[in-house]
Amino acid sequence: MGYLFRRDFRERPNVTGALWLPFFWVMINGGRFVSEWLAILGLNLGSVSVEEGSPVDALVFFILIAAGVLVLYQRGIKVAEFARYNSWVTIFLCYCLLAIVWSDFPFVAFKRWIKLFGQPVMVLILLTEPDPMEALTRLFKRCAYVLVPVSILFIKYYPQWGRAFDVWTGLPTNAGITTNKNALGFDCFILGFFFIWHFLRVWRREKGTPRKNELALCLGFFVMIGWLLYMAHSSTSLGILALAVAALLFLNLKFLDLRHLDVYLVILVVACSLGQVFFGIYDFAIQALGRNSTLTDRTYIWQILLHWDINPILGAGFESFWLGDRPAKFADLFNGIPINEAHNGYLETYIQLGLLGLFITLALILATYAKARRELLENFDLGRFRLAYLAGFVFFNWTEAGFRTHSLPFFMFLLVAIDYPSQQPQPLVAIPDELEMDPDNPGVRKRSFGSKSGV
Numbered sequence: 001m002g003y004l005f006r007r008d009f010r011e012r013p014n015v016t017g018a019l020w021l022p023f024f025w026v027m028i029n030g031g032r033f034v035s036e037w038l039a040i041l042g043l044n045l046g047s048v049s050v051e052e053g054s055p056v057d058a059l060v061f062f063i064l065i066a067a068g069v070l071v072l073y074q075r076g077i078k079v080a081e082f083a084r085y086n087s088w089v090t091i092f093l094c095y096c097l098l099a100i101v102w103s104d105f106p107f108v109a110f111k112r113w114i115k116l117f118g119q120p121v122m123v124l125i126l127l128t129e130p131d132p133m134e135a136l137t138r139l140f141k142r143c144a145y146v147l148v149p150v151s152i153l154f155i156k157y158y159p160q161w162g163r164a165f166d167v168w169t170g171l172p173t174n175a176g177i178t179t180n181k182n183a184l185g186f187d188c189f190i191l192g193f194f195f196i197w198h199f200l201r202v203w204r205r206e207k208g209t210p211r212k213n214e215l216a217l218c219l220g221f222f223v224m225i226g227w228l229l230y231m232a233h234s235s236t237s238l239g240i241l242a243l244a245v246a247a248l249l250f251l252n253l254k255f256l257d258l259r260h261l262d263v264y265l266v267i268l269v270v271a272c273s274l275g276q277v278f279f280g281i282y283d284f285a286i287q288a289l290g291r292n293s294t295l296t297d298r299t300y301i302w303q304i305l306l307h308w309d310i311n312p313i314l315g316a317g318f319e320s321f322w323l324g325d326r327p328a329k330f331a332d333l334f335n336g337i338p339i340n341e342a343h344n345g346y347l348e349t350y351i352q353l354g355l356l357g358l359f360i361t362l363a364l365i366l367a368t369y370a371k372a373r374r375e376l377l378e379n380f381d382l383g384r385f386r387l388a389y390l391a392g393f394v395f396f397n398w399t400e401a402g403f404r405t406h407s408l409p410f411f412m413f414l415l416v417a418i419d420y421p422s423q424q425p426q427p428l429v430a431i432p433d434e435l436e437m438d439p440d441n442p443g444v445r446k447r448s449f450g451s452k453s454g455v
Helices: 002-010 017-030 034-040 055-074 079-085 087-098 106-127 132-157 181-203 209-232 235-251 258-279 281-288 298-306 326-333 345-378 380-396 408-417
Strands: 163-165 172-174 435-437 445-447
Touching (some): 017 055, 017 106, 017 132, 017 408, 055 106, 087 345, 106 132, 106 408, 132 181, 172 181, 181 209, 258 345, 298 345, 345 380, 380 408
Antiparallel strands (some): 163 172
């Protein structure tokens, strides 16, 4: 880890010190909360109840968000301009804030909304760096330098920290630097997806020692992340990683006309529908991932939630459904097993925000697709990153709740959903990995990072 960070610093990347704020944000959301790390050291300063939360974690999140807001203020970020470029993100955030009004726990919901507000703050810090593409790369490489090796270390040599027991089966599981196997799987999905995307970019660079070293770095992390995925036994993460990589490779096919992406998508949907009708490909895919027809009893949870007595239009209030006596009632239905999510992002949105919130969320997904499709024509690498991750995230929410306050997959979703105009247009510099040939004008180079939209 020391060597990797030393290598990173010696390359003198075109990023500012403010990038450490998103770094710590991702480390906390992708690993463990500060109170959980303190508990390992014997300092139990965590929460006494779900509603109260941990004062230590609240303080850490507040410091990060306040520092992030200060950075954005110094960079001259305008709220009106953010809203103009990200109308559906703004509507989603405002509706979540409004949904606090009908929550049974408005103060708790407001505190959780503050954490949600921190997600776009960290994304905007990334987008307003001198070179957002470089900032994106440095952020996830630095996070991987910690999350991956520490997870391996904990699983192999510190099982009291790196392993846990499944609440459903009672069997031992591997959690690594996180607190459960699913969270470890999500980290592996995101970092694995990033390194495959980065490998494809580096592969086009001019041959030389820097290219060879960067490819070796990617291959090394492929091996480590692959081992962690195997140890985590997270079928969802493995499946969506395969889907996202397939999308990356599909978009790289030379014969595709990217202007007709909508047509390809319709053809794909029709083909999958016919495959399901005639061959039952959904059941085949579930079995291939080692799951049963109930998706490890998730369907039972869905049936109960769909018949729960809540306001169907407005829901229970922002992040409020799993507060009060509802978790205890659910535990009674599942032999005392604690449940705190619907294990379906769309159903989770429905019970928290109602049909109105679900409509806004789906509109946000469609708006993100439109942005990514447009980016694909202006900046292929960035557009491919956005589209492929969006494809994985949409299916990820079928078995997991991704639209959550401090969810790392949701941070990544906002990263591909948010645009912000470049503050200082970069001059054209002949750097191989940032430049590519313009297919419409042979012999003319163009920047691979668009000046009108962010990461």
